Amino acid sequence: MTSLPRLALLLAGASALAAAVPSFATQTASAQTGAAPAATDVRPAPLASLVRQVSIPNTVFKLANGLTVVVHEDRKAPVVAVSTWYNVGSKDEPRGKTGYAHLFEHLMFNGSENLPGDFFTYLQQVGATDYNGTTSFDRTNYFQTAPRGALDKVLFMESDRMGYLLGALTQEKLDNQRGVVQNEKRQGDNRPGGLVFYEVLGNLFPAGHPYHHSTIGSMADLDAASLADVQAWFRDNYGPNNAVLVLAGDISATEARPLVEKYFGSIKRGPVNVPAKAAVPVAAARPTIVMKDRVAATQIMRFWPVPGLLDKQSTILDLGGSVLGGLASSRLDNALVRNEKLAVAVSAGNQTFQRVGLFSVQATVKPGVDPAVVEKRLDELMADFIRTGPTSEELRRAATQAVASEIRGLEQVGGFGGKAVALAEGQVYAGNSNFYKQELNELASVTPAKVHTSFARWLTRPPLKIRLEPGERPPYQEAAVRPAGTAEKAGTPPPSTKREVPKVGQLASLDFPTVERAQLTNGVRITYAQRTAVPITQMALSFDAGSAADPANRRGLQGMTLSLLDEGAGGLTSQQIAERKEELGAEISVGESPDRSTVYLSALSANLAPSLDLLETVIEQPTFAPAEVERVRTQALTGIAQAQKDPNQIASRILPGLLYGANHPYAAVGAGDPNAVKALTRDDLVAFQQRWLRPDNMEVFVVSNLPLRDLVPQLEQRFGSWRAPAVPKGTKQFAALPVRPAAPRIVLVDRPGSPQSVILGGQLTPVDPRGDIVSVSSASEVFGGNFLSRINTDLRETRGWSYGVRSNFQLNQNAAPYFINAPVQADRTGESIAALNQQLKDLLTTKGVTGEELTRLVSNNVDALPGRFETSQAVLGALISNSLYGRPDNYYETLPAKYRGLTTSGLDASLKGAIDPNAFVWVVVGDAAKVRPQLDKLGFPVEVAQPR
The missing domain is CATH 3.30.830.10 (Metalloenzyme, LuxS/M16 peptidase-like)
Structure with a gap:
């Protein structure tokens, strides 16, 4: 359960971290490679035709x-x-x-x-x-x-x-x-x-x-x-x-x-609620506020109140904001980040509410640059945009991206952003379930003149200016301590009304799309499944690399290389690549895991041919221009510096090295080691690309509304003639895993003033990630794998010490460590670790898995299968993970029988063979002055560490 997310603050990252890996697949068929087609038509589909594809009849x-x-x-x-x-x-x-x-x-x-x-x-x-x-x-x-x-x-x-x-x-x-x-x-x-x-x-x-x-x-x-x-x-x-x-x-x-x-029908009406009215506030002047916090670089922010959802100005401001600072090709990005290199990240956009909106412009200052210079330049660029407005081409790209996003959203019926959400928003806010159509039509009709007029009216007013600087924030305003047993007088509840709970009817089994295969003339394998709900093609080019491919003294090399693929390639500049993606409504992104480096394409099938042309250029012909290398290096280092200040990232960066040892391939984390990133050369990047990102190290996964017979010739044309370079293909060296410790240890990172402590516990396990993990993962689900798990029920629902606690196996290709993550209020840190330990010991000894827990987990894992594979993105993740773990295509179709065959005693035994309560390394990130005395009472050795 979540509240409205706060405005995202701009924190530069070294690479786009990627995609989900839920997993499923089924039967296999073969397909033959066809002849390469003639030259492709590179013209994007017209915006009007894309708008017509967005339809939710109701x-x-x-x-x-x-x-x-x-x-x-x-x-x-x-x-x-x-x-x-x-x-x-x-x-x-x-x-x-x-x-x-x-x-x-x-x-x-x-x-x-x-x-x-x-x-x-x-x-x-x-x-x-x-x-x-x-x-x-x-x-x-x-x-x-x-x-x-x-x-x-x-x-x-x-x-x-x-x-x-x-x-x-x-x-x-x-x-x-x-x-x-x-x-x-x-x-x-x-x-x-x-x-x-x-x-x-x-x-x-x-x-x-x-x-x-x-x-x-x-x-x-x-x-x-x-x-x-x-x-x-x-x-x-x-x-x-x-x-x-x-x-x-x-x-x-x-x-x-x-x-x-x-x-x-029998529920009685309640009082008529008339949602609060709210005008856009007008002020002759607004303050300039300087705040300090644990940030790696100064952030410059501007905020304006603007009209809300029901005003046509909202759509105009949305689109203008995309052109100004929302698109990868945006005015601010091109000026401040790419060309003048004054900032490591920028953004502009309109956050729309029912009655009002909130337009923001933000820039994260490049370390070493005077923030006043960035502030002045940001205001100049903003004023210039208000004075001249966008071009028709910029608006067309922004609108295409927006419509493409809507089309992708049509595949899901529910969740946080599916079709039910679009219908509900229109009905609740506008009294019209088809309000989404009105918004899209308005979006397609936005002109440069409309943006110019709207920006001149709303964004020439005085903004609220905030500068967030590195430093110590003021003391945190804590909650009052509520005495135990306090009870306020309550109203008299109505008499209980007994209703008969309906029984569950027949539930459908998983009907996963047929898995087909093909091979290009150069040997590249293609794994494919068809989904026809939306006209979208999802594709992943997966390379057997990942962060484990980084040498121990070059941690961050893989991430830097991936980040630079679309920062110039085949004679196209970074700006030109961004513009081409936008006009096609395509998304090209990179993802990294410990074992794989992946380049993803999400394309409108109507624009697939030119989208593949662009993908080919990015994959096969990256430029690694020196100026771009230095820009991305700065972004990566800023991202690492920020990670060293975020409590969750501090813990996740420290723990792998403690488990595996500093030189193990799986000790690599996040954006890498800052000293290594500083020392990387262009030659290092080119060498990594040549050794790892190559056709003989690649597998292609596709989920599309188009049949495989139509896709193979297009893939053959772009990738079939791609030849491996002369240098040897990269290999990863995995030594035997270290022996687990015989007793727990705690590593404390002091973060003064923290109202919460982040607890991250981990241990290596003997679990084979490529073996049958159903029993041990099910037992883990009972302990910490979902909302109803024992540790979440204890620390959140019973004690109220945390917003959420989870544990799980991390399935890498060559190891399966086990992690427990528990952010808890600072004054309960020690007690929380004790409670986690006790819950695990109880599960492994006197309080094994119950029959009710077993029944629930079987239903949760079997009956939910059709819903978990509603989207093509989920199917794509299934194809990828089945390949990674060496599973058969029908792996997930076999799961219902496996789950129904589980027993409580079998679950208990599997977890006992995998997890040792005494083998955990606990990383605690919190206020040492408050936390250390609590940890000392646990009787575990406590050592102090610095963020890495």
């Missing part, structure tokens, strides 16, 4: 109690996205009650009158996927994608918490979730730059303005929330007449209406 009806229902039929998979949106958010909170909307979002997952306990229990029992809840300024939503046979039960669940919640809401639940939310706030605040957004809202919007305070609220208001307060909040805002229910997927409106009437 039916809207309303129940007598006021519940609005939107239904979209999509039969591609046996799943239905169920998304419930309440027309209330943090902008509707009165003074002194900030954070209530988000707090109540958490409480809505803690059980209802007819479904006691955690709602995640019921969702996992039916194999739901993509389930969560979020709160923003303007709405609160709850969503899940359910197997079609479980739709009745999921609708019952949503209706029970809409109409039958108060009888299950207790003081204990309120106190627990208050603690969870406060730890969510600490977790966000603890990050470098985590306090900036509070200053933005507080200074841009005057006191009393609905957008003056953050969605997560203040510690003081959260402390003051009483049970009576939250009960009143529910009564006032959670009636059916203040909600929109969207069903998208394997269902028609005819099928949906009687189901919705059955489960929601």
Whole structure:
């Protein structure tokens, strides 16, 4: 469960870290390589034709109690996205009650009158996927994608918490979730730059303005929330007449209406909520604020309040912001980063809310450059853009990228950004489920003149200026300590109403697309699966390299090489490559893992031929121009310096070396070692590309709406004649894994003033990542693999010390280490490690896996399979991981039988053979003055380390 994300602060990175690796595949067929086609047509598809591809047909009806229902039929998979949106958010909170909307979002997952306990229990029992809840300024939503046979039960669940919640809401639940939310706030605040957004809202919007305070609220208001307060909040805002229910997927409106009437029809109307009005504030002057925090480089920021979603100006500002600083080819990027090299990163864009918007321009100053110079130049470029406006070509590229993103989003029915979200946003905010069409048509009609007029009107007003400088932030404002057992007087809950919980119907099994194979004339293998839901081709060119290919004294070489592939190639400059990607609506990105270096292409199938031309140029003809090498080196070093200040990255950079030893290939982390990156030469980069990024070290994976017979000739034309260079292909040297320690140790990194401690524990295991891991990974799931795991239930849901705790095996090709990640409030650091240790010991000895846990994990892993492979991106990840781990194409089709064959005793034995409670190395990043005394009480040796 999440609140509205804070504005992203610009932190330069060494490379684009990449893609997901969920995994599935099935049967194999062969395909023959065809003849190369004639010269390709390089003209992109017209924008108007792309806009026409974005279509979400839907039916809207309303129940007598006021519940609005939107239904979209999509039969591609046996799943239905169920998304419930309440027309209330943090902008509707009165003074002194900030954070209530988000707090109540958490409480809505803690059980209802007819479904006691955690709602995640019921969702996992039916194999739901993509389930969560979020709160923003303007709405609160709850969503899940359910197997079609479980739709009745999921609708019952949503209706029970809409109409039958108060009888299950207790003081204990309120106190627990208050603690969870406060730890969510600490977790966000603890990050470098985590306090900036509070200053933005507080200074841009005057006191009393609905957008003056953050969605997560203040510690003081959260402390003051009483049970009576939250009960009143529910009564006032959670009636059916203040909600929109969207069903998208394997269902028609005819099928949906009687189901919705059955489960929601008897719920009584609530008070009429009229969302708070909010004008765009006008000010004759705005302050300049200097903040200090643990950042590697000074960040210059400008903020303007602008019109919101329902104003046509919003779309114009969106597109103009992309041209100014959102696209890779943007004006600011080209001037400040590429040409003048004054900044390592820039951005500009419009963050749109229902009533208002927030336009921002930001630049991260290149280390060694005077921030005043960057500030002056940034303001000059902004003024120039306002004066001259964009070109038609710039707008066309920006619009194409935006429409291409919409088309990609059409493949998913639910989740955080699928079709259900587009329909719900329009219905809730504009009273029109087809509002997305209006936005796209407006986007396609934006002209340079419109941008010029809009920018001149809204962005010549005084901005809020913030400069975030390296330094120590002020003391953190902590929550008050609530006495144990404190209970405020609550309103009288309604009498409990018993409802019959529906049974789950027949659930469909996984129907994974057929896997086909082909081979180019130079031996490059192609693994393919077809998905026809959207006209998109997803492709991965995977090289057997990864960070493990870096020599021990050249950590960061692989990342630098990948980052430079599209920074100039085949006679095209970095700017020209960026522009070409944008006009095609294509995405070319790189991803690195310990074992593989991958270049990804996501192309509109209508523009596949020219997109492949560009991919060929980037892969086969990188320039590694000296000026670009130095620019990317600076970005990489700034990214590393920032990682050395972020608590999560500090821990993740230190732990691998402690586990493997400094010289092991898997000890390489993140963007690499700063001293090594400083010393890299152009010759090093070229040599890495020649040894590792070559056709005899490459495998191609494709998921497309186009058949393989149409794709192979196009791939043959671009890559079939690519020959390996004369230099020997690279090889990786893996020595035997070190012996696990016989006793735990703690490595403490002092980060003064941290309101939270990041705990990261790890150990090497004897698990074979290429073997049968179903049993041991299932046992790990019980311990820490999901929301209902033992350690998350303990530290989050029972004790309220953390926003979330997880553990898992990291499956590398040659090792499977085990990690536990636990960000906890600072004053509970020692107790949290003790609790984690105790939970593991209990699981391995006296409190083994229970029958209920086994039943739930089988349902969660078997019944959810169809939903987990809804998108082509998920299928692509499956093809890649099956290759990495040497699995057969039908691997995931065999899983249901394997899961159903598990036993509690077998799970216990598998985890005992893999994990040793005494072998953990614990890295703790926190305020040593508060944390060290707690750690000393544990009886483990404690040593102090510096960020690496």
